[in-house]
Amino acid sequence: MQELRIEPTPLIGRERELVAIRQMLHREDVRLLTLIGPAGVGKTRLAMQAVQEQHEFFADGVFVILLAQINDSEQVLPALAHTLGIREVADRPMLERLVEGLKERHVLLLLDNFEQVVSAAFYLAELLARCSRLKLLVTSREAFHLRAEHEFAVAPLEIPNPSQLPDLTTLSRNESVALFLERAQAVKADFLLTPANAAVVAQICVRLDGLPLALELAAARIKLLPPRALLARLSQRLQVLTGGARDLPPHQQTLRATLAWSYNLLSAREKRLFRWLSIFDRGCALEAAEAVCTALVSDASGAPVLEGIASLLDKSLLQRASADDEEPRCVMLETVRDYGLECLAACGEMEAVRQAHAYYYLLLAEQAEQELASGVQQDMYLARLKWEHDNLRAAMRYMLEQAEAGRSSEMALRLGGALLPFWMMQGYWSEGRAFLRQALTMREGAAVSAQAKALAAAGKLAFQQGDYDQAEKLAGENLGLFREIGDTRGSALALEILGMVAWNRGNLSSAQALLQEALALYKQTNDKEGMVNSLFALAWLLRSQGEYNRARVLCEESLALSGDLGDTRRVADAQLLMAQMLFDTQAAPTTVRSQVEDVLVLYRQVEDKEGIAACFHLSGQITLLQGETEEARSWFEQSVALHKELGHQAGLAWAVSGLARVALAQSDYVAARNRYEES
Known part of the structure; x- marks a missing residue:
């Protein structure tokens, strides 16, 4: 009977997984259990721990067969025979000898690192079919797709939430943090988790995706690098995470080596697909992956891309991240993605893949713009843009880089114009302004329509943040361009912005004239979305002048149109007014x-x-009038916080003045004066 080796380090975490694996091993219907997971996730360590103390359940023993050094499927059976003490006989096939030796034995075999000999899975099926008391536990980066197989996904360790860190004791029990601490203290005995380094240690664990191998390699660097210096170097994690223990297999001594091990097992088509998919930042919808990869070459029709993605999922190089009833999202661990990007650059494909990626997200943004305006599928497209925000930002960076290199800025201008509704609704006003500012400085030579739309978006965002001079300048410029190309809707939008600027400067008659002119143009083109906006703006203007009856009529008209469009946001705007x-x-x-x-x-x-x-602010007004000063303070404070986040200067001033009125109501005259001065 084989004596199981004693592991040199304790297993950190994995209590739930150990219980589940052992329960499955004891089930009669589970004959083949495959632990599947990405490189470095700790499958081997978990399997080794799972088979400890299992001898009492398997009368004829527990045996471990290490396959890391075997890359020929024909060598798997001899390796099994050698471990089990079954001798080779010249005139008998090895499979038959193994069947004879195992047929009556109640044994558990652990086969580790099976992924590079996956074609030998047929032999496992034969052994299971002919040896009724045999049970197999296998570690692999991909499934075998055998009828007897039960898959067990080994996920990375739990990681902390850096934005909501618990106390030190609780944080130290987080699986990733606990492993990092244990391995760091092995090389630097006085290393401790402290209030000064807790946030940095948590960030290290997040940056390394909770992968045990990556955490162990990083912790080994603590002997030289303090946590903050280590974190700074993780932008080049493949270069940093080297120097693993010498008693580990070579492919586990550096992060790059363990990822290369998985990559080299792929077919040429799978390698190419893996490289291309690494371009997506924090994953992508399946539709996006198919579209980008299909655009890159003529032979990448939808079906092969879908099959390739399924294969990479099987091989643990991709994960699926979505609810059962949603469009699937494909996600790469960031450590895996780093390796994919490195391969992409090495193969000279980076430029073409970035271009295809950027063009897809431009088209998505332009499609979403229409849907966000119409309101019919507003929620769905808003959710899509939120999911794809990192990819949109990557596309923005690429487009600006292209413009800075002397190429056309038209794609950047189009993207900035299309993303305006998303930026407005989600509060990314500063992000949008910064992108548009850069794109517009390089707009020479771009289509006039793209320039005008980007100017309009920049003007709208400038107005939202109270930069009225810039909003007026940009709106005036794009009004001229829209009139030049005969774009009536664009002209109406520019007039609307100019009207809102005039209103906020106190020029009410000019504001009303500009807004009415905008409304007339929207009606001329039967642009219901534009009509809603102008009616709403005119209603607010009339309300500020105390003309409540006229304001109510316009607001009701805006509300009715918004309801017809199915536009939840504009319905809310009208109801709030x-x-x-x-x-x-x-x-x-x-x-x-x-x-x-x-x-x-x-x-x-x-x-x-x-x-x-705005709702927080009005709730503050209502509760203050009702004498509930503490509740009013809470509402105004929430309004202040959100307006600060948005960079909404006018809204911030209103909210702060609300806090001043609360202080006044509480007879705190010093605080009231300070708040009024602040507003």
Whole structure:
């Protein structure tokens, strides 16, 4: 009977996995259990721990067969025979000898690192079919797809949430952190988790995806590099994570080596697909992967791409990350993606793949722009853009790099114009302005329509952040361009921005004239989305002048059109204005509070931060009037926080003045004065 080796280090975490694996091994219907996971996830260590103390359940023993040094499928059976003490006989096939030796024996065999001899899986099926008391536990980076197989996915260790770190004791029990600490203390005995380094250690664990091998290699560097210096070097993690223990197999002594081990087992087509998919930042929808890869070569039709993705999922180089009823998303661990990008650059494919990636996300943004405006599929497309935000940012970077290199900025201008609704709704105003500012400085030679639309988007965002001079300049410039190309809708949008600027500067008559001109143009083209915006702006303007009846009529018209469009955000806008007018006039003091609560639900549904902040402000006004000063303070403080996040200067001033009124109501005159001065 083989004596199992004693592992030199303790197994950190994995308590749930160990219980589940042992329970499955004891089930009669589980004959072949395959532990599957990406490189460095700790399959071998987990399997070794799982078979400890199993002799009492397997009368004829537990045996471990290490296959890391075997790359020929024909050598698997001899390796099994050698471990089991079964001698080779000249006139008898090795499979038959193994069947004879195992047929009556109740044994558990652990076969480690089976991925490079996966074609030998047929022999496992034969052994199981002919040896009724045999049970197999196998570690592999891919499944075998045998009828007897039960797959067990080995995931990375639990990682902490850097934005919500618990106390040190709790953090030290996090699986990734605990492993990092244990291995760091093995090379630097006085290393401790402290308030000063806790956040950095947590970031290290997150950056390394909770992969045990990566964590162990990183921890070994603590002898030289303190945590902050180590974290800074993880941008080049494949260069840093080397120098593993000498008693490990060679392919586990560096992170690059263990990833190369998986990569080299792929077919040429799978290698190419793996490289291409590494371009996606934090994963992508299956549709995006198919579109980008199909665009790159003529022989990458949808079916082969889909099959290739399924194969990479099987081989643990991709993970699936989505609910069962959603479009699947393919995700690479960041450590795996780093290796893929390195291979992509080495093969000279980086430029072509980045271009295809950027073009796909431009088209997605332009399609989403239409859907966000129409409201019919607003929620779905907003969710898609949120999921793909990192990829959109990658596309933005590529397009700016192209423009800076002397190529056309048209793609960047188009993307900036298309992303305006997303930036507006999600509160990425500063991000949008920064991108558009750079793109517009390089707009020479681009199509006039692309320039005008980008100028309009930049003007709208400048207005939102209270930069009225810049908003007026940009809107005036794009109005000229839109008129030059005969774009009536674009001209209306520019007039709308100019009208809002005039209003905020106190020029009410000019504001009303500009907004009415914009409304007339929208009606001329039957642009219902534009009509909603202008009617809403005119209603706010009339409300500010105390003309509540006229404002209510326009607001109701805006609300009706928004409802017809199925546009939740614009419905919420109109309902909030109606509630604000009810509060102003005290026409329905007992119902206005519940109305604001209903509107807040709508804004939260579409995640419109500006609308949510406005609801907080009005809730503060209502509760302050009702004498509930502490609740009012809470509402105003939440409004202040969101307006600060957005960079919404006018909204911030209103919210701070609300806090001043709370202080005044509480007879705290010093605080009230300070708040009024701040606003």
